[in-house]
Amino acid sequence: MHQPSFPRFAVVGPGRLGTALHRALTAAGVDAGPAPLGRGASGEGADVVVLCVPDRAISEAAAAVEPGRLVVHTSGAGSVDLTAPHARRGMLHPLISVPSGDASLEGACAAVRATEPADAELLRCLAEALGMVPIDVAEEDRTAYHAAASLASNALVALQVAAAELAATAGVPASALQPLARAALAQVGQSGAAALTGPAARGDWATVAAQRDAIEARTPHLLPLFDATTAACAALADAGQSPNHATSESL
Numbered sequence: 001m002h003q004p005s006f007p008r009f010a011v012v013g014p015g016r017l018g019t020a021l022h023r024a025l026t027a028a029g030v031d032a033g034p035a036p037l038g039r040g041a042s043g044e045g046a047d048v049v050v051l052c053v054p055d056r057a058i059s060e061a062a063a064a065v066e067p068g069r070l071v072v073h074t075s076g077a078g079s080v081d082l083t084a085p086h087a088r089r090g091m092l093h094p095l096i097s098v099p100s101g102d103a104s105l106e107g108a109c110a111a112v113r114a115t116e117p118a119d120a121e122l123l124r125c126l127a128e129a130l131g132m133v134p135i136d137v138a139e140e141d142r143t144a145y146h147a148a149a150s151l152a153s154n155a156l157v158a159l160q161v162a163a164a165e166l167a168a169t170a171g172v173p174a175s176a177l178q179p180l181a182r183a184a185l186a187q188v189g190q191s192g193a194a195a196l197t198g199p200a201a202r203g204d205w206a207t208v209a210a211q212r213d214a215i216e217a218r219t220p221h222l223l224p225l226f227d228a229t230t231a232a233c234a235a236l237a238d239a240g241q242s243p244n245h246a247t248s249e250s251l
Contacts, residue, residue, distance in 0.1 A: 004125045010043045011036040012061055013052030017074060017094070019101025021052060024130045042066045048122075050074065050092065051083070058082045070119050077146035079139055080113055090114035092123050094132060097153050106131030111145065113137065156185075159229070162222050169218040193236045200233035 009032040011022045018036040025032040033046070039057065043049035043065045051061045051073045058073045062083040065071050071083040072090040083089040096108035110132040114120040127134040137145045160181060164174035187195035199207040208230060215226050 004129065006030045006122075006126060006129070007047035008032075008045065009048045009050060010041065010046035011050050011052055012039060012041045012043070012065075014038060015052060016101050016103070017098045018052030020098050020103045020105060021050065021074070021094070023101065024105050028129045030126070030129070040064045043069050043071075048072060055082075062086060070114070070116075070122070072114075072123065076111065076149055077143050079142065080115055088114070088116055088119055090119050090123055092127065095135075095149060104131075109133045109135050111135055111137045111142075113139070159225070162219075162225055166215060166219050166222060193239075196233060196236050198233065200230050201237045203237065 009025055009030055011018050011025070011032055014036040022032050022036045036052070037043075039053060039061050041049075041064065046069060048070045049065050049072065051058055051071065053061045053073075055075045055078055058075060058078060059082055062071050062073070065086065067086065069086070070088040070090055071086040072092050073080075073082055074093055075082065075091065076093040076095070078091065080089045080091050091111065091113050093111040094105045094108050095110060096105060097103070098105075110127040110130075112120065112123040112127055112134045113136065114123055124134040160174075160177070163177055163181075167174060167177060184195060199205070199211070212223070212226060212230075215222050
């Protein structure tokens with residue numbers, strides 16, 4: 001496959017995402033300078049400036065960039081207009097958790113958008129060159145898209161930490177829960193709500209009540225989370241989306 005020729009990039013923001021993106025650009029043979037730049041950089045010498053800064057700092061960082069460049073932010077929820085008044089505006093949001101600057105972006109989807117069709121195509125080609133899959137998310141759908149990402153990632157972390165805390169009260173290490181969690185994630189990726197198992201899916205409310213009593217006695221601050229997730233599981237089962245309802249002998 002022909003490798004497209006990319007203009008010179010500058011990455012503003014030496015944090016986790018900025019560092020990871022800069023590493024990915026360099027590995028793909030894209031000229032992005034020797035290192036990510038600090039906030040307030042003008043982007044001098046670059047044709048495309050990518051702002052890897054918190055949402056609240058995007059407008060200020062964009063204002064420091066010299067006119068005439070394509071100015072791209074990496075916010076999942078933010079409109080491309082956050083980089084106004086630049087005429088050429090865009091966004092590229094890697095749909096992946098970036099816990100460190102060494103994190104790989106390869107294999108992730110990336111929401112891309114730009115005010116100019118040619119710039120949108122450039123960002124799509126860039127995403128592909130970095131091993132990502134470009135997707136288009138309309139402006140009016142951006143907040144819902146980002147909320148879905150938060151549920152898929154951040155809420156998952158919160159659930160796993162809560163489960164580990166409760167398991168610790170029974171002398172069970174968090175590592176014992178990981179095969180279960182990985183299997184469930186793989187199954188839901190293949191079959192959606194049909195992967196649901198457990199007492200709520202079976203309609204075993206006596207077991208659910210006993211679980212709730214145990215949580216109330218040991219980690220009462222987790223009760224709202226348990227109640228909310230149990231209700232969500234029950235709703236899936238009642239909607240007929242789980243074939244395990246009232247039949248499964250698994251978890």
